[in-house]
Amino acid sequence: MQAFNLLLLAGGLLVFVSLLAGVLSTRLGLPFLLVFLVAGMLVGVDGPIGVRFDNAQLSAWVGNAALAMILLEAGISTRMETFRAGFRPALLLATLGVALTAAMVGAVAMSAMHIDWRHGLLLGAIVGSTDAAAVFSLLRQTGVRLSDRVSATLELESGLNDPMAVFLVLALIATLKTDGGIADVGWLFARQAGFGAAFGLLGGGLVAWLLGRLPLNVEHGGVLSLIVVSAGMAVFAAAGLVEGSGFLAIYLFGLRLRARAEPAAHAASSALDGFAWAAQATMFLLLGVLVSPHDMLLTLAPTLAVAAVLIFVARPLAVGLCLWPMGFGVRERLFIGWVGLRGAVPIVLALFPLIEKVPDAYRFFNVAFAVVLTSLLLQGTTLGWVARRLRVVLPPETPPPARRAVQGRLTLDADLPLADVFEFFQLPLPESAAAATLRDWLADKLARDHVEGDGIDWHGAHFSVGSLHEGRIERVALALAPRAKTAS
Secondary structure: OHHHHHHHHHHHHHHHHHHHHHHHHHHHOOOHHHHHHHHHHHHOOOOOOOOOOOOHHHHHHHHHHHHHHHHHHHHHHOOHHHHHHHHHHHHHHHHHHHHHHHHHHHHHHHHHHOOOHHHHHHHHHHOOOOOHHHHHHHHHHHOOOOOHHHHHHHHHHHHHHHHHHHHHHHHHHHHHHHOOOHHHHHHHHHHHHHHHHHHHHHHHHHHHHHHOOOOOOHHHHHHHHHHHHHHHHHHHHHHHHOOOOHHHHHHHHHHHHHHHOHHHHHHHHHHHHHHHHHHHHHHHHHHHHHOOHHHHHHOHHHHHHHHHHHHHHHHHHHHHHHHHHHOOOHHHHHHHHHOOOOOHHHHHHHHHHHHOOOOOHHHHHHHHHHHHHHHHHHHHHHHHHHHHHOOOOOOOOOOOOOOEEEEEEEEEEOOOEHHHHHHHOOOOOOOOOOOOEHHHHHHHHOOOOOOOOOEEEEOOEEEEEEEEEOOEEEEEEEEEOOOOOOOO
16 A cells, blocks of 8 residues: 555645646746646656656557547537537538648658658648647637637637547558558548447437436536546447547537537536546646657757648648638638647657557657647747737627616526526527526636626626636626617
8 A cells, every 4th residue: 555655645746736837837828738748758757757658558548538538528518509600610620621731741741851751641640630628728728709700610620630630640550551542541531430420429319318317407417427428438439449430429429418418518517627627637747758858859850840830831721721711811710720739639649650560650759749849839828919919809798888787786596597587587598598507508608717707798688707616606697788668
């Protein structure tokens, strides 16, 4: 037990100190997740503690499980309004955009690293997708308010492009190992997309139907979250067993569950957010321990060339080509191109060639890790500044000047059923929200990190957060605009 207690003490202190440092780093404009990577590097072989860890298989298992948890939480948190607003541009960016980015980065890697075209494309595919954890974290951290279409596109793209990147990496590894042809690649894509979508949508619908028949409500958020997580992981694994895309399956599982069982999804969302943060912390710490910084220095010049092309050329050009026909403005396309943050996904994908013993694969891992650090430091620290310079930030919502409060200020219990509140005040009930509470509806409409005073307007009424307890809305303040006088 002594060894167990020492290990638990070291792990707990490492995560605790990293979390505190992450919270403090946000005041300096540094990405929260960057702290976990640096903490892992300090623990690793080149750091002061000097832990030698080189188990790529274990790292890949943990990384895949953590990414599955992050994508599940992302799917559960996506409203149908967001899905409808951003699905078409996000799907194009997650497919054609990733392929274009991989091709451009691969061409530069061939020249800078003196590798053949298949290895170049493999490196391009590894770093070609944005990272859901990094994008969600930075958007919450900066607090910038974007248009619904831009924010929806970024949110959906970061969830949808992981399956495409995984497919490209697996296809290129198979090509390198077996010299497979176009037919083999096409069959791999069909299996990945078809089985992944089928398992995700069917599993989400089945679990939503089951939750609607269980005697559970918002007070059972912990139990509901465990049901959702266990079912989501089962769907992820089942899709993988038949060579489908587990990442696509679990993301669609979350989307489907949110659409079909919204009250249960709301009740589980708080715990799922905690699970996702734990997954991110574990993944970034472990990947930081795995890397050897002195090896990265040996490939510094080609790494900087790959990173520069990715950030300044490939990603913006791919975004511009994909979104130009869809009516996005120049400033919006430039901003979406800049928010191509790389996080743990490229590092996890770089483990796949290592596991499959692809020649020279460790160089890919070092390059991917360095590209992620560069992206977080350069793009992550300037996201808010770029948004303001490009003038894509929307002004904060303010109540109409004619608004007046009822009896000064009317305060409602957040646990009240939404249908009862809206019926009493003669307000139109939101679609698919009849079984939700006032807390669920308001939290869904606001940003994830809402604070007291944040609010929304709804058909002449202004709802705002009255009080919070441990991040949970306890009281809701309501102000009503005066009704227009009818002609007598």
